[in-house]
Amino acid sequence: MTVLDVAPDRIGSPSAGPDSGYAVEVEHVSKQFFAQPARQVQALLDVSFKVRKGEVIALTGRSGCGKTTLLRIIMGLEQASSGTVKVGGKVVTGCGLDRGIVFQHAELLPWRTALGNVMFGLESRGVAKAERVEIARDALRLVGLDHAMDRHPHELSGGMKQRVGLARALAIDPQVLLMDEPFSALDAQTREVMQQELLDIQARTGKTIIIVSHDLDESVLLADRIIAMLPNPGRMQSILETGMDRALSLDELRGSSQLVERRQELWKLIHTKESGEAHR
Ligand SMILES: Nc1ncnc2c1ncn2[C@@H]1O[C@H](COP(=O)(O)OP(=O)(O)OP(=O)(O)O)[C@@H](O)[C@H]1O
Numbered sequence: 001m002t003v004l005d006v007a008p009d010r011i012g013s014p015s016a017g018p019d020s021g022y023a024v025e026v027e028h029v030s031k032q033f034f035a036q037p038a039r040q041v042q043a044l045l046d047v048s049f050k051v052r053k054g055e056v057i058a059l060t061g062r063s064g065c066g067k068t069t070l071l072r073i074i075m076g077l078e079q080a081s082s083g084t085v086k087v088g089g090k091v092v093t094g095c096g097l098d099r100g101i102v103f104q105h106a107e108l109l110p111w112r113t114a115l116g117n118v119m120f121g122l123e124s125r126g127v128a129k130a131e132r133v134e135i136a137r138d139a140l141r142l143v144g145l146d147h148a149m150d151r152h153p154h155e156l157s158g159g160m161k162q163r164v165g166l167a168r169a170l171a172i173d174p175q176v177l178l179m180d181e182p183f184s185a186l187d188a189q190t191r192e193v194m195q196q197e198l199l200d201i202q203a204r205t206g207k208t209i210i211i212v213s214h215d216l217d218e219s220v221l222l223a224d225r226i227i228a229m230l231p232n233p234g235r236m237q238s239i240l241e242t243g244m245d246r247a248l249s250l251d252e253l254r255g256s257s258q259l260v261e262r263r264q265e266l267w268k269l270i271h272t273k274e275s276g277e278a279h280r
Pocket of ligand 1: 033034035041042043061062063064065066067068069070214234
């Protein structure tokens with residue numbers, strides 16, 4: 001047992017809002033960027049969906065369909081031009097302790113150890129030092145880095161760095177874990193190991209997870225539901241239930257006909273033309 005299993009409010013939870021029963025509610029979110037005075041990019045147009053507590057959702061689509069922008073808006077790193085996002089029934093107005101984020105590259109502080117990096121996020125949140133150490137150790141154990149807590153980033157492999165990034169996000173015990181292409185920079189074998197570990201951690205902690213991925217297999221394997229998105233303007237095409245049997249390991253699912261069928265279905269959805277035809 002770790003602190004992450006047993007003490008959800010150890011670090012302090014965000015002020016409670018009315019509980020809608022959903023972990024995340026995205027309501028009519030649009031986003032325009034004004035890249036140059038005369039050039040407006042419609043990164044997102046009227047995106048709405050709800051995420052149940054403990055659900056794993058993938059945001060998938062071709063390059064430029066607004067996946068990262070949507071994740072950043074949910075995180076509170078970017079403001080929607082219109083529409084709202086609620087987390088635990090509370091409108092998002094900026095970053096908060098109820099959300100943790102993992103990026104494609106962990107961006108660790110090079111002068112700090114793995115433990116020091118995980119503790120860093122807790123420092124700015126005013127957690128007492130003894131408690132910081134304990135929570136950071138628990139988080140690093142959860143991601144399988146018991147043996148490497150005192151190593152600096154240059155002594156860690158790519159997969160280990162991503163594990164530290166995951167531990168850093170989990171240490172604040174967020175209600176929702178947001179992940180932006182977290183495994184795409186890893187070699188294929190490490191990626192497969194980490195995908196399984198993520199689902200194991202999810203099963204243990206019950207975290208709600210929203211993961212951005214352009215990898216269709218990864219989306220189908222990890223998610224309960226997939227938000228299929230289209231570009232120009234960035235928008236939702238549809239929501240696909242993956243229906244994967246969670247009693248099976250990812251290794252077992254990788255060889256299944258169900259995965260092949262769902263991947264093909266998803267490919268068609270994200271390559272839909274306005275007319276409804278699929279193109280290559
Ligand atoms: N800060 C910004 N300023 C101007 N345009 C932006 C900005 N951020 C994103 N965009 C534009 O918004 C659109 C959506 O970008 P976003 O990065 O969210 O897409 P994505 O689906 O995550 O793409 P990829 O899969 O290539 O990472 C793109 O056209 C992009 O060029």
